[in-house]
Amino acid sequence: MTFDLLLQTLASGVLIGLIYALVAIGLTMIFGVMEITNFAHGEFLMFGMYASFWMFALLALDPMFTLPFTVLLLFGVGMLLYRLVIRRIIDAPPLSQIFTTFGLMLLFRGIAQFLWKPDFRTIENSMVAGSVNLLGVQLGRPQLVAGIGAVVVTAAIYLFLNRTKLGSALEATAADKEAARLMGIDSHKMFALAWGIGAACAGAAGALLSTFFPIFPDVGANFILVAFVVVNLGGFGSVTGAFWAGILIGVVEVMGGLLVGPQYKTAVVLALFLAVLMFRPHGLMGRA
Amino acid sequence: MKATWKAKLAAASVAAVFGSAAHAQQEIKVGVIYPLTGSLAASGAEMRSALELAADIVNNGAKGIPDLPFSTGGGLPNLKGAKIKLIFADHQGNPQVGATEAERLITQEKVAVLVGSYNSNVTATASQVAERYKVPFVNPESSSQSLTLRGFKYFFRTTPHDEFFVHNAFEFLKEVEAKKHIKIASVATFSENTLFGNEASKLQTRFAQSNGYNVVKQVTYPAKTTQLTSEVQTLKAANPTVLIQNSYSEAILSMKTYKELGYLPDMILANDAGFADTEFVKTLGKDAEYVVSREVWALDLAQKKPLIKQVNDLFNARYKINFTGNSARSFTGLMVTADAINRAGSTDAEAIRKALAETNIPASKLIMPWKGVKFDESGQNTLGAGILVQIVDGKYNTVWPADLATRELVWPMPKWDQRR
Numbered sequence: 117m118t119f120d121l122l123l124q125t126l127a128s129g130v131l132i133g134l135i136y137a138l139v140a141i142g143l144t145m146i147f148g149v150m151e152i153t154n155f156a157h158g159e160f161l162m163f164g165m166y167a168s169f170w171m172f173a174l175l176a177l178d179p180m181f182t183l184p185f186t187v188l189l190l191f192g193v194g195m196l197l198y199r200l201v202i203r204r205i206i207d208a209p210p211l212s213q214i215f216t217t218f219g220l221m222l223l224f225r226g227i228a229q230f231l232w233k234p235d236f237r238t239i240e241n242s243m244v245a246g247s248v249n250l251l252g253v254q255l256g257r258p259q260l261v262a263g264i265g266a267v268v269v270t271a272a273i274y275l276f277l278n279r280t281k282l283g284s285a286l287e288a289t290a291a292d293k294e295a296a297r298l299m300g301i302d303s304h305k306m307f308a309l310a311w312g313i314g315a316a317c318a319g320a321a322g323a324l325l326s327t328f329f330p331i332f333p334d335v336g337a338n339f340i341l342v343a344f345v346v347v348n349l350g351g352f353g354s355v356t357g358a359f360w361a362g363i364l365i366g367v368v369e370v371m372g373g374l375l376v377g378p379q380y381k382t383a384v385v386l387a388l389f390l391a392v393l394m395f396r397p398h399g400l401m402g403r404a
Numbered sequence: 405m406k407a408t409w410k411a412k413l414a415a416a417s418v419a420a421v422f423g424s425a426a427h428a429q430q431e432i433k434v435g436v437i438y439p440l441t442g443s444l445a446a447s448g449a450e451m452r453s454a455l456e457l458a459a460d461i462v463n464n465g466a467k468g469i470p471d472l473p474f475s476t477g478g479g480l481p482n483l484k485g486a487k488i489k490l491i492f493a494d495h496q497g498n499p500q501v502g503a504t505e506a507e508r509l510i511t512q513e514k515v516a517v518l519v520g521s522y523n524s525n526v527t528a529t530a531s532q533v534a535e536r537y538k539v540p541f542v543n544p545e546s547s548s549q550s551l552t553l554r555g556f557k558y559f560f561r562t563t564p565h566d567e568f569f570v571h572n573a574f575e576f577l578k579e580v581e582a583k584k585h586i587k588i589a590s591v592a593t594f595s596e597n598t599l600f601g602n603e604a605s606k607l608q609t610r611f612a613q614s615n616g617y618n619v620v621k622q623v624t625y626p627a628k629t630t631q632l633t634s635e636v637q638t639l640k641a642a643n644p645t646v647l648i649q650n651s652y653s654e655a656i657l658s659m660k661t662y663k664e665l666g667y668l669p670d671m672i673l674a675n676d677a678g679f680a681d682t683e684f685v686k687t688l689g690k691d692a693e694y695v696v697s698r699e700v701w702a703l704d705l706a707q708k709k710p711l712i713k714q715v716n717d718l719f720n721a722r723y724k725i726n727f728t729g730n731s732a733r734s735f736t737g738l739m740v741t742a743d744a745i746n747r748a749g750s751t752d753a754e755a756i757r758k759a760l761a762e763t764n765i766p767a768s769k770l771i772m773p774w775k776g777v778k779f780d781e782s783g784q785n786t787l788g789a790g791i792l793v794q795i796v797d798g799k800y801n802t803v804w805p806a807d808l809a810t811r812e813l814v815w816p817m818p819k820w821d822q823r824r
Contacts, residue, residue: 121637121640121641124637124665125633125634125637128631128633128634128665129633132630132631132633136630225441226441229441229445233446233449234441234445234446234448234449235446235683236446236653236656236683236687237687238656238687238688240689247663247664247666254664254665254666255664256664259664328660328664329630329657330653330656330657330687332443332446333445334442334443334445337443337628338628338629338630339630342630369631369634370631370633370634370637371634372634373625373633373634373635373638374634374637374638377638378623378624378625378634378635378638379597379623379624379625379626381625381626381629381634382626382629
């Protein structure tokens, strides 16, 4: 086992971890603000991938150029979904909420399969294709760009939440719905905003993934389980928690795969997850 | 629906009694269980098209292909021109769903025969239900050997199973060594962790060892994984001469990861599945080149067997895609089923079972590179054989066996940085 190999694996782990983080941040945000678990979150990712794919296939625009548009589009989708569906189940029992988002997941997959066929699609020869050699470590350029993109988006969200009035209002709603309302914050607006940002994060992740991961209607399933683990590990509702937990999971997954054996990589991740929950039931950065 | 079905049956029996059966048209329901949604939906859609074509040929004929059974059309002659009606069910790649759907097709749709189900693990559960209800189950594609080791009476498999293929693969490797004057120093297996991957890699390891090859690593990965980095790193470190790979939809992801990490062995010897899908070459383009896969079928076989070209032209005209190893086997499976139902002369399960057991179809009537279809006690077709293909110029070219080969093997496969 050479040092090169470890470094290479570590780098790959961090890069995929950043994508996990970006998906999870959207999920944790929605949960943090309104305590609804969005099972259809992987499908936002899928829509982000398809949006990138179609703009590439039909208009020959690179996913990196269309990224802002994809993000805006998914922001709209998230807001719209809140207005049309989620608003009606805010006060419903948790089980109804679960079934609603679960149903949306199935519906979205069905729609994607109906409209775009179950074929695997890929974006060939994107402007970020190929790989670069950094200090003897071979990194896929799409992965590298995706990782950097994930950091940028996370930083933007972090700044938005902590430096802007709107972000503070969102945080306030997350902390205490009633108190925030008494301070004159329109909670419906905040909820819609959380859904918009949540979907936009998944959409950004989808756009960044689209340059190197196959695109198909069920692609969300590959990422959603790991996203739930990340959200849990980071602490429900914590954006920074999700960020670090995403990287941690990515690294543990590949390093565990390399050191313990690839067949156990998922087991290693879940073992770590259980261990953390035993000592920190609210996750690494969760609020008690 | 049910009423018309009964009415038709009644009409048929009345007609039979009065000896004027000529225009009585019965429908024979055949239940087909395939992955129509989910991650295998792309393969499922192709197989569905192939099954529909086969049923249509039986029902309406195929002009100009006299070698193909039923090509004159008009349904099954021994059943007074009865038509085959396919009842599709979707198992989503899930063994539980497969079993439930099999039960539904048998008890509610009252199908005469079941055909399916591609994934070995789904075929296992679905055929178990069929066995319980004593309904024949014809399996055209699943290659897990254990399926015909269960002592089932109603289970028939037309495709060769993994042991045939693995045996073929090592015959091939021996020939490569002799022909290219090389020594294959080591092999490794790389497999997904469901029934298919596990069983295949066990067999491959056993055959490799008994053929005197050094198995340096056996890597398995969880199906539906998001990344294969640590797996490929492990393979890179082990550095086998030949990498034997068993993957479904992760075939594409694995190739992308090889390229990203700059890894390639001298030969990737893939075990069909994900490597045989139309999507594989379409998606990867040039990066799919030089992969060798065991196959049951390839379009270039048409050069040696005109029947293959004729049927494929028909398929292509209708669905705008060519046959693959999967869909060609689905097609063949349904043709074998139709042949048995016809010889049984009834929809009685026992009669169909008996007819299936007596199946004897010569190579000349098949679009497969087999010596024919003939089942043994366990329900396994004993006349099946595999081929080995290599992707060159975006096409699957037969490279083994020598008498069917259309192209010389490229060895070793060029490394990523030597490609243009």
